[in-house]
Amino acid sequence: RPAAMAADRSRSPTTELAVAQTSAREKITRMACMGLHIFNPEWQNTHGGVPRGKQFSASFKDVTMKIYGTDEQLTFPVQTCTRVLDVKEALCSALMVDPFTLEFLEKRGCTVRKQRDTEEIARTVTVKGLVSFKPQPHKWPHPAGVIGAGYNGLKTLMIYAKSGNSDIVCFDRNAQVGGYCWITAANKTSKLQTEFGSFHVWWGQELVQENCGYPQGWSTWPHKAEILRHFQYAAEAYGILPHIRLNCNVAKLDILPDAAGSTDSMDSQYLLHVAPLDKQGEGEDLVKCSMVWSYPGSMTKNRIVDYPGEEEFGGEIRYGMGDDCPYDKLAKTNIAVLGNGAFAVENVRTCCEYGCDKVYIVTRRKNLAAPRLPCWFVHQAPVPVPGRLVLDMFKPMYDLCGFGDPWTFYAVTASTNRQHVQISQASRFGIGDVTFLAVAYGKCEYVEDTVKRVTRHTLHLNGGRKLEGVTIVLKSLGLLGDFAVDRLHRMKKMVGDFCGGDWRRVLAIDDTGMHFANITTFSTGIGSKGWIQMHKFLFDWPKEFFKMKAAGLMENLPTHEAEEKLDKPAYVKDVKMKQATGMITVSYNPKLAALNALDGDYKYRMYHTAHPTDAILAESIASWNQYQEDWKKLGSTHEYVPYPYTREMIDGWFGEYSKAVGFPVAPDLPAGLPPLQVPPEPSFGQVPLGAETDEAFAAIGHSIDSEHLQWWSMPARSSPHHAFRRKDQYTSEIDGLAVSPPALADSR
Ligand SMILES: Cc1cc2nc3c(=O)[nH]c(=O)nc-3n(C[C@H](O)[C@H](O)[C@H](O)COP(=O)(O)OP(=O)(O)OC[C@H]3O[C@@H](n4cnc5c(N)ncnc54)[C@H](O)[C@@H]3O)c2cc1C
Numbered sequence: 001r002p003a004a005m006a007a008d009r010s011r012s013p014t015t016e017l018a019v020a021q022t023s024a025r026e027k028i029t030r031m032a033c034m035g036l037h038i039f040n041p042e043w044q045n046t047h048g049g050v051p052r053g054k055q056f057s058a059s060f061k062d063v064t065m066k067i068y069g070t071d072e073q074l075t076f077p078v079q080t081c082t083r084v085l086d087v088k089e090a091l092c093s094a095l096m097v098d099p100f101t102l103e104f105l106e107k108r109g110c111t112v113r114k115q116r117d118t119e120e121i122a123r124t125v126t127v128k129g130l131v132s133f134k135p136q137p138h139k140w141p142h143p144a145g146v147i148g149a150g151y152n153g154l155k156t157l158m159i160y161a162k163s164g165n166s167d168i169v170c171f172d173r174n175a176q177v178g179g180y181c182w183i184t185a186a187n188k189t190s191k192l193q194t195e196f197g198s199f200h201v202w203w204g205q206e207l208v209q210e211n212c213g214y215p216q217g218w219s220t221w222p223h224k225a226e227i228l229r230h231f232q233y234a235a236e237a238y239g240i241l242p243h244i245r246l247n248c249n250v251a252k253l254d255i256l257p258d259a260a261g262s263t264d265s266m267d268s269q270y271l272l273h274v275a276p277l278d279k280q281g282e283g284e285d286l287v288k289c290s291m292v293w294s295y296p297g298s299m300t301k302n303r304i305v306d307y308p309g310e311e312e313f314g315g316e317i318r319y320g321m322g323d324d325c326p327y328d329k330l331a332k333t334n335i336a337v338l339g340n341g342a343f344a345v346e347n348v349r350t351c352c353e354y355g356c357d358k359v360y361i362v363t364r365r366k367n368l369a370a371p372r373l374p375c376w377f378v379h380q381a382p383v384p385v386p387g388r389l390v391l392d393m394f395k396p397m398y399d400l401c402g403f404g405d406p407w408t409f410y411a412v413t414a415s416t417n418r419q420h421v422q423i424s425q426a427s428r429f430g431i432g433d434v435t436f437l438a439v440a441y442g443k444c445e446y447v448e449d450t451v452k453r454v455t456r457h458t459l460h461l462n463g464g465r466k467l468e469g470v471t472i473v474l475k476s477l478g479l480l481g482d483f484a485v486d487r488l489h490r491m492k493k494m495v496g497d498f499c500g501g502d503w504r505r506v507l508a509i510d511d512t513g514m515h516f517a518n519i520t521t522f523s524t525g526i527g528s529k530g531w532i533q534m535h536k537f538l539f540d541w542p543k544e545f546f547k548m549k550a551a552g553l554m555e556n557l558p559t560h561e562a563e564e565k566l567d568k569p570a571y572v573k574d575v576k577m578k579q580a581t582g583m584i585t586v587s588y589n590p591k592l593a594a595l596n597a598l599d600g601d602y603k604y605r606m607y608h609t610a611h612p613t614d615a616i617l618a619e620s621i622a623s624w625n626q627y628q629e630d631w632k633k634l635g636s637t638h639e640y641v642p643y644p645y646t647r648e649m650i651d652g653w654f655g656e657y658s659k660a661v662g663f664p665v666a667p668d669l670p671a672g673l674p675p676l677q678v679p680p681e682p683s684f685g686q687v688p689l690g691a692e693t694d695e696a697f698a699a700i701g702h703s704i705d706s707e708h709l710q711w712w713s714m715p716a717r718s719s720p721h722h723a724f725r726r727k728d729q730y731t732s733e734i735d736g737l738a739v740s741p742p743a744l745a746d747s748r
Helices: 013-034 042-046 084-095 151-162 179-185 224-237 342-353 372-380 387-401 434-440 483-488 524-540 542-550 575-587 590-594 599-610 613-633 647-661 694-713 727-733
Strands: 060-067 073-079 103-108 111-114 124-128 144-147 168-171 248-256 269-276 285-289 291-294 316-318 334-338 358-363 412-414 421-425 444-448 451-455 458-461 466-468 470-475 493-495 502-507 514-516 559-561
Touching: 013 073, 013 694, 084 103, 144 151, 144 269, 144 285, 151 168, 151 179, 151 224, 151 291, 151 524, 168 248, 179 224, 248 483, 269 291, 291 524, 334 342, 342 358, 342 434, 342 470, 342 613, 358 458, 372 387, 372 599, 372 613, 372 647, 387 421, 387 434, 387 647, 434 444, 434 613, 458 470, 502 524, 514 575, 524 542, 524 575, 524 590, 524 599, 575 590, 613 647
Parallel strands: 060 124, 144 168, 144 291, 291 502, 316 470, 334 358, 334 470, 358 444
Antiparallel strands: 060 073, 103 111, 103 124, 248 269, 269 285, 412 421, 421 514, 451 458, 458 466, 493 559
16 A cells, blocks of 8 residues: 655654554545545556556645635645546546536746646646536526426426425426326325335435425325325425416427527427416416426326127226216125226225125236235335245235235246246236235135126126126226327437437336336335436536437437337336336446435335334234224124234344345334434535445455556556547537537647
8 A cells, every 4th residue: 555654753663654554544535535546556566557667656645726716625635646637537527527628727936837637736726617616517598397296296396496406397287286196097085005105205315304304194005185285295395386387288399499400409498388277377388498307197098998788788887097986886786897907906995995795806817916014115125125025925915815826926937946036017016905805805806807798787708707796897907198298299209218319308107017026116206206316417417418428328228119009109118118227327327326325224214214113014904904894894794814914024024134135124213323314415525424434445445456456557548638538529419518628739
């Protein structure tokens, strides 16, 4: 490691060495965290790939850097061999600034000279071309436009508000916030299937604020009315309502080219044609935006399948959505729910609560459904839960209720030893205990078949079976997208999250299906937060996007073109595309992955505050027992079915999970944990929390021996602009940012 410091004769040589080592360690840590490369003197003579004949001095010096025209200054250690270019590179990477705009000025006597990139950095430099040691988000000429004030629109506004950016405007057709899903699609009986903790719209440590703390005092599985109330509450708490225009439709979107006629450049804009929908509304408004966040609202149309003979059926044939369910006719009837998605499972609960005699779930293939406690376990888990553990957690409920062996469902592909599993199913899991209980009671029966035709109160199935005495049919056969969304964006395909491949028009919906080997969530909270943070980061630092683009991002993103025959517009993507898009995008920029650094810790702490282990178990058992009480009152003579999960089992899950993930996770929040802190805003020179630990230092040592050595060994280091090789490509992409690179000759 670098040589000891100058000797202090008042201390013993051993103390002197220890002090020097500690000091060197602190400096190395700081330099590594700043993105400066460490030179190990051992490499000098053994070469280790370092160009022969080059001499590098590995002793340390302190550099004081001032920002021209400001009071900001920073003192940091460097090695003597650190050059101007090395520091510029670190600054550019940390602050996401344009490398060609920086100048380092050194005062020599009564003159000021510009340092060349290849020189050793001076002890005192003034840097020109920086505004601050904190990264500065790009200032766009027009606001961000958000289409939709449902879950995702509100969350986008909240994330902007939290970052101090109020240049945002949102439009929604509804008269209140909350979105199509909960205002229109949900029934008055609909309840959140996942727990509130995994769903609340202020999910994420970064979003927790005075009013919206870890969610407590809300129902664990709230009804529609409470969910709508929570949206309004959050919108008020964050002060975002003034940015939302309700009762209006974004009817048209024009892309306005820049002065040179390009619709691709940073100076192009979007013109939203906003038509008022309320009676007082006058003409159309035209609103210019610099980027568009589009949340068309999942899928908005029922898949309509008509069966021969429906006119003879003589009962009710409905969709079970948007309160079209004939609630007053559900008691003492036999009902057929067609389909097996989450909505079908939810409809079974409604039918059972309204006193039906029997519900048939008629489905081509039986989907996996999740009992409440495994769902809760996934949502509290700090890192993803292996699929095999999830299936094992399902088992006690499946066994008790005669639901089948979860390992044998079509959605499951497992290794023979059942250590590795992939779960892939076309619909989301229905989540809840009541469907299982209803199966155990014989109140609900899964019929794996399809409807051929219908006669009076009878469904004739293709497999030959007849379901007789059925007076209500709820067709939960899935939802379809709306081609109007593709038309609004004038797009034929989605490229990753980008409408028509335009990175400034991003779109998100509830992607269809489930696909996982390890699972982070069954709910909207975490995914929505991460997705919005990722795209906001790119809007805030567009150069980061252009670097990713130059490295081939767009060519590698998955695409989805409209599939007319399947009635599937381009914007309706499945979960596989969503996952691939996320992973590919993040792989192009490690800064994106860092945005979610706190999520695991937040999940665990928030969940064990909002839904502690004993409380969720007690509530699940109480609800399980309540259904049985209710059914008894309705005349059921079925014997009591005990709840299949116990505290001991849950403790066992934590043991298994801890083994699988490699660190202990306690079933109860350990007492005395220091509060989870949001890290301070990043700035150049800052050492992240935990960087001084032995583990972190060992990791730094490892990267010095590999990456740093490799860096010092690069022959390209001899070229002053090796770090900015892609200049031509880079500057042409960011022309719109009005960056004019200084002539290279200047700094040579
Ligand atoms: C009954 C039900 C139960 C659910 N249960 C769960 C659960 O238990 N856990 C879970 O995590 N998730 C659940 N979900 C899913 C979750 O609620 C959704 O992921 C989320 O609400 C989607 O929000 P969104 O903002 O994308 O869309 P939406 O809520 O549909 O909002 C979109 C909004 O955009 C507006 N809009 C669209 N186009 C325009 C335009 N051109 N001009 C103006 N406005 C426009 C619409 O008016 C709408 O208000 C459930 C959904 C439903 C329907």
